[in-house]
Amino acid sequence: MPEDIIRVTGLSTRYFTEQGQVNAVDDLDLRIERGEVFGIVGESGSGKSVTARSIMDLIDSPGEIVAGTIEFNDADLADRVREDHPEAVDGNFVDLQAIPDRIRRSLRGTSFSMIFQDPESSFNPSLTVGEQLAEAVEVQRRASANPRSTRARTESSEYSLGNFVLSTVLPSQKYVTEESRERAVELLELVGIPDPVERADEYPHEYSGGMLQRAMIAQALAGEPDVLIADEPTTALDVTIQAQVLDLLDELQEETGMTILLITHNLGVIARMCDRVGVMYAGEIVERGTLADVFDDHVHPYTEGLLGSIPDLEDAGGRLDPIPGNVPSLLDHEMGDRCHFADRCPKAMEDCLEHPPEYDAAGSEYHAARCVLAETAYDESRALPDGYFGEDERPAGDKHADPEDAEPGEATADDRTQPAADDAGTGGELR
Numbered sequence: 001m002p003e004d005i006i007r008v009t010g011l012s013t014r015y016f017t018e019q020g021q022v023n024a025v026d027d028l029d030l031r032i033e034r035g036e037v038f039g040i041v042g043e044s045g046s047g048k049s050v051t052a053r054s055i056m057d058l059i060d061s062p063g064e065i066v067a068g069t070i071e072f073n074d075a076d077l078a079d080r081v082r083e084d085h086p087e088a089v090d091g092n093f094v095d096l097q098a099i100p101d102r103i104r105r106s107l108r109g110t111s112f113s114m115i116f117q118d119p120e121s122s123f124n125p126s127l128t129v130g131e132q133l134a135e136a137v138e139v140q141r142r143a144s145a146n147p148r149s150t151r152a153r154t155e156s157s158e159y160s161l162g163n164f165v166l167s168t169v170l171p172s173q174k175y176v177t178e179e180s181r182e183r184a185v186e187l188l189e190l191v192g193i194p195d196p197v198e199r200a201d202e203y204p205h206e207y208s209g210g211m212l213q214r215a216m217i218a219q220a221l222a223g224e225p226d227v228l229i230a231d232e233p234t235t236a237l238d239v240t241i242q243a244q245v246l247d248l249l250d251e252l253q254e255e256t257g258m259t260i261l262l263i264t265h266n267l268g269v270i271a272r273m274c275d276r277v278g279v280m281y282a283g284e285i286v287e288r289g290t291l292a293d294v295f296d297d298h299v300h301p302y303t304e305g306l307l308g309s310i311p312d313l314e315d316a317g318g319r320l321d322p323i324p325g326n327v328p329s330l331l332d333h334e335m336g337d338r339c340h341f342a343d344r345c346p347k348a349m350e351d352c353l354e355h356p357p358e359y360d361a362a363g364s365e366y367h368a369a370r371c372v373l374a375e376t377a378y379d380e381s382r383a384l385p386d387g388y389f390g391e392d393e394r395p396a397g398d399k400h401a402d403p404e405d406a407e408p409g410e411a412t413a414d415d416r417t418q419p420a421a422d423d424a425g426t427g428g429e430l431r
């Protein structure tokens with residue numbers, strides 16, 4: 001059996017806002033195996049991006065990881081930190097929050113890379129794409145040419161620290177070698193950019209959306225990461241380009257054997273790309289397992305609801321929000337201790353007034369669900385009466401301030417009375 005490369009245990013990430021404490025990710029466990037594509041799917045606001053950003057150590061104030069560990073399985077890193085931070089090391093696993101910031105940050109780009117929905121955010125508009133890729137290559141070269149460099153930077157050499165800071169913070173041609181420039185062109189070619197030599201000299205605004213998305217993938221690959229985290233990597237693209245970018249990721253994964261954590265709204269994308277999947281709701285993984293577990297043997301009515309609404313596979317950008325009711329508020333004082341889905345669940349029973357633990361489910365050894373139906377058959381005599389939770393008990397979740405989420409046509413509170421999408425079953429051909 002393949003080994004785990006990432007082990008997240010009991011992760012809780014909170015945002016401390018004026019409205020109150022937002023439980024964006026709550027007591028989340030996640031194991032990702034080396035070389036697999038693990039998908040996280042769920043409605044807007046379920047905590048997918050915050051999970052990814054927590055793993056990447058990209059949570060900014062007012063957010064904070066308040067509990068849990070994120071461990072990375074890397075023998076070299078373990079050797080590097082074992083002496084000074086023995087408490088951070090368990091076999092080859094390193095607790096990333098227990099090592100100095102600088103070492104953790106040095107893993108970004110080289111051990112972990114992330115691609116975002118919005119490629120503009122990954123590029124500096126005033127430098128050419130080629131320069132920026134070359135710079136990313138350079139960072140990797142320095143890291144691999146001197147595997148102990150982290151230690152040198154943290155403990156002694158002022159010179160190498162200064163040099164490192166200068167060269168990463170102020171990328172400029174001066175610090176980039178000819179080899180790195182050549183590699184940048186190769187990377188552009190690898191991700192299917194035509195005329196890569198010429199395109200390397202262009203600025204980000206000269207690229208189309210799809211091309212810039214590819215360039216961002218090239219940038220993420222420049223450091224030859226072990227783990228690539230892709231947060232909605234194709235949502236902003238048109239359908240044909242989406243399919244091409246997914247194929248590209250798939251090919252690159254096969255060639256390099258890298259591990260991918262893929263975040264999406266779209267179960268069609270999950271079916272096409274992933275080995276295993278976690279379904280997120282209200283900051284928790286509510287069902288997880290292999291594709292067969294989740295698509296064919298699911299237990300959780302939320303998973304069922306998502307599956308009833310798979311946008312056409314070709315329409316990988318289709319927003320997925322057809323389940324009646326509101327995405328829940330994640331404000332701590334509004335969440336309560338019950339199953340967070342109970343107010344939208346067609347099978348809510350008295351049992352659901354207690355927050356369910358994660359139960360083993362009937363499918364593969366990976367299959368688990370945070371739902372009493374994994375243990376107990378649905379019993380109508382214990383069903384909660386209609387309207388039990390009332391309309392106002394649970395205000396709608398505040399979607400995070402992403403302009404992509406403000407699309408017209410997206411479900412709003414007014415849609416709550418509509419029956420579960422009529423388009424259930426349109427498309428949804430799963431491979």
Ligand SMILES: Nc1ncnc2c1ncn2[C@@H]1O[C@H](COP(=O)(O)OP(=O)(O)OP(=O)(O)O)[C@@H](O)[C@H]1O
Nearest residue numbers: 015024043044045046047048049050330398399400
């Ligand atoms: N910077 C922030 N400040 C306050 N709350 C935040 C911030 N970022 C995220 N949140 C909250 O954390 C919760 C989870 O957000 P997250 O971005 O992880 O959702 P998501 O599943 O990625 O949604 P989407 O599919 O829309 O990207 C939301 O309730 C959101 O409002």
Ligand code: NI
Nearest residue numbers: 048049050231
């Ligand atoms: Ni997100």
